[in-house]
Amino acid sequence: IKKNIIEENRIFCLPNPINTNFWKNNELKSFSKKKIRIDPNHFCILFIAKNGFDNFRKGGDFVRKLVKKYRNYSDIKFIVLGENASTLPKYDNVFYITSRDELYVKKIFLASDICLSIPRHDNIPLSLLQTMACGVPNVIFNTGGLTEVVDHKTNGWVCNKKNIVNISKGINFFYNNRKIYKKFSLEAQKKINLKHSMKKFRKDFEILFKIIN
Numbered sequence: 048i049k050k051n052i053i054e055e056n057r058i059f060c061l062p063n064p065i066n067t068n069f070w071k072n073n074e075l076k077s078f079s080k081k082k083i084r085i086d087p088n089h090f091c092i093l094f095i096a097k098n099g100f101d102n103f104r105k106g107g108d109f110v111r112k113l114v115k116k117y118r119n120y121s122d123i124k125f126i127v128l129g130e131n132a133s134t135l136p137k138y139d140n141v142f143y144i145t146s147r148d149e150l151y152v153k154k155i156f157l158a159s160d161i162c163l164s165i166p167r168h169d170n171i172p173l174s175l176l177q178t179m180a181c182g183v184p185n186v187i188f189n190t191g192g193l194t195e196v197v198d199h200k201t202n203g204w205v206c207n208k209k210n211i212v213n214i215s216k217g218i219n220f221f222y223n224n225r226k227i228y229k230k231f232s233l234e235a236q237k238k239i240n241l242k243h244s245m246k247k248f249r250k251d252f253e254i255l256f257k258i259i260n
Contacts, residue, residue: 061248061251061255062171062195062242062243062247062248063171063173063176063243064243064244064245064247064248065173065176065177065180065239065243065244065245066245067180067239067240067243067244067245067246068245069149069153070153070156070176070177070180070181070239071180071181071182071236072157072180072181072182072232072236073157074157076157076158076160079154079157079158080158082154082158083154083155083158085124085142085158086122088122089122089123089124090120090122090123090124090160090221090222091124091125091126091158091159091160091161092113092123092124092125092126092159092160092161092162092163092218093125093126093128093155093156093159093161093162093163093178093183094107094110094125094126094127094128094162094163095128095129095162095164095174095178096127096128096129097129097130097131098129098130098131098132098135099127099129099131099132099135099143100114100127100135100136101135102129103167104166104167104168104169105165105166105167105169106163106165106166106167106188106209109163109165109209109210109211109214110125110127110163110165112211113125113163113211113214113215113218114138114140114141115138116211116215117140117218118138118139118140120140123140123222124140124141124142125138125140125141125142126141126142126144126155126158126159127141127142127143127144128144128145128146128152128155129145130145130147131145132144132145153181156177156178156181156183157181157182157183159178159183160183160221160228161183161184161185161186161217161218161221162174162175162178162183162184162185162186163185163186163214164178164185164186164187164188164193164197165186165187165188165190165206165209165214166188166190166191166193167188167190167209168190168191169190169191169192169193170191170192171191171192171193171195171196172193175187175193175196175197176196176239176243179196179197179202179203179235179236179238179239180235180236180239180240180243181236182232182233182235182236183232183235184202184203184204184221184228184231184232184235185197185203185204185235186203186204186206186214186217186218186221187203187204187205187206188205188206188209189205189206189207190209193205196238196239196242196243198234198238200220201231201234202231202234202235202237202238203231203235204216204217204220204221
């Protein structure tokens with residue numbers, strides 16, 4: 048093949064959209080925590096993965112180590128959301144949630160202070176878009192397309208190296224800087240509304256349709 052097909056044609060990128068009319072930050076975080084019976088003063092770290100700690104691809108092994116590392120912080124709690132989470136080993140600083148009901152999942156997102164999106168391999172998971180739309184900054188690995196959505200120290204935290212030290216830096220940044228949290232939360236929502244809303248997707252698709260016709 049002497050010529051590259053990609054080089055000869057225009058490339059259009061239509062990012063995955065989500066329903067930002069549903070996935071949005073529409074209540075106080077303290078109220079959201081009370082709804083699911085979590086102390087409003089607790090700093091909640093969300094991790095989403097089927098099989099929780101046992102999901103190697105999603106970085107569950109890192110989260111297990113983090114749970115142990117922060118177990119002496121009485122005001123830090125982990126929320127593990129996903130199928131089979133209830134079968135995992137129990138830790139005092141972890142809430143296990145298996146519900147797949149969207150309304151309840153949204154409550155979990157709104158109650159979370161940050162989300163750990165630390166897969167070894169992934170593209171742009173919907174959970175990343177949904178949590179950010181709910182105003183939750185994500186701590187991520189520099190993996191796949193995640194950095195197309197998360198901007199370091201603007202709407203989240205990017206770990207350039209896949210290890211506990213770098214994830215802890217991200218956690219500690221948000222834990223120790225509560226006063227700037229609102230700014231990150233608003234920037235997270237702004238990014239999703241600008242790039243991944245259904246309204247943006249429809250507009251881009253209409254433009255593409257006109258071009259190819």
